[in-house]
Amino acid sequence: METGNVTTPFGRRPMTLGMLANQVMAGEIKSDQSVDKWKLFRALCEAKPLLGIGDRALAVLNALLSFYPKNELAQENGLIVFPSNIQLSLRTHGMAEQTVRRHLAALVEAGLLLRKDSPNGKRYVRRDRAGEVDEAFGFSLAPLLARAEEIEQLAAEVMAERLHVQRLRERITLCRRDIAKLIEAAVEEDIPGDWQGLYREFRDLIEGLPRSPTTAQLELLLDELTGLRTDILNQLEIRVKSTKQRGNADYIERHIQNSNPDSISELEPRFEPKQGAIAEQDNDRGAVTPEKGRGETAHPHGQKTEEEQSRRPGVRNDGGGLKSFPLGLVLQACPEILTYGRDGVIRNWRDLMAAAVIVRSMLGVSPSAYEEAANVMGPENAATVMACILERGGHINSAGGYLRGLTRRTEKGEFAIGPMLMALLRANAPAGRKVG
Known part of the structure; x- marks a missing residue:
């Protein structure tokens, strides 16, 4: 002995x-x-x-x-x-x-x-x-x-760091794809702007990354790429808005204009139409404004009314009969989604929808599953559900399968977001985190 x-x-x-x-x-x-x-x-x-x-x-x-x-x-x-x-x-x-x-x-x-x-x-x-x-x-x-306890703690730190780096690389890949395709679209549409200079800036950022970058270098690159993507989006959005304004002049005598500048048509994410599906003719036509009731519609381009559009196959904008909740309440119940907002802050529904797209990719939810949820539930409710799934990530084995199940239940009128939000709100109440 x-x-x-x-x-x-x-x-x-x-x-x-x-x-x-x-x-x-x-x-x-x-x-x-x-x-x-x-x-x-x-x-x-x-x-x-x-x-x-x-x-x-x-x-x-x-x-x-x-x-x-x-x-x-x-x-x-x-x-x-x-x-x-x-x-x-x-x-x-x-x-x-x-x-x-x-x-x-x-x-x-x-x-x-x-x-x-x-x-x-x-x-x-x-x-x-x-x-x-x-x-x-x-x-x-x-x-x-x-040293068993110390060794297990060190192992947990290494695994957490590896997961953090993996998520950073995923987000960098998304930013790279977005920037490259947005610049390509701008050039093909002959939109005025220094797109060649922006592309050179983009390539300089990518090529300046070492072969084996540190976590700090990846975080810095992600911040710079995110800022560059935001600049490109701002230029394209200005162009899109100016084009819409010119188009509206032809229909001003026949259509009621929307006085609400924060229409959900500017907030809803755009999805690629799948093969065999009916593509939307104009992005987010006939959307319901978040401040108004569901019976009140906005039609800035002379589009059909909400009742007429709801008859179109393959498109649903009624939110599947789900009740919408205030953004502040959603963020209080699901504070984890704030991490994926711009600078860790979500100021409006558009920010929440952008964060939900990032979370969707991170959790392995297919674009088709999220697109179907947005069509059935409505874009705001789909983003809210993604925030709830992120918050309960440790209890959900397959986020994609779970989202598809909720979509099916919504179609049958068997699902409501309220109980899920209230349960998360009670669970997170002691933390006292503030909404961004």
């Missing part, structure tokens, strides 16, 4: 304060403390960048753990393993003995192993008459048990 006494290394290997600190820490292990050795090893594999060890050192540690007879590392089972370098070489698939020794030293240096050297430096075990281990000399796994 281990005595817990401080031991010094054999031969010319020096004793260091780090070794002493590791031995003191190992001596503080609680008697009932235990951990699954393979679960801990998987956490080590995740946390290796923060622990300063490489793949081959982990291969040697894996071989050492295979010599430990139990699956649970525990003080009562003993924590010393004593294989020879030849045995370790065999279990590391023929790794040279010199290499094995070098990586054993690296594991000791990283504070993951302790040497318990015998008087002659050999590794062996002394047993009593009953065959139980009386004393063993070799490598102690006690630091792994003592």
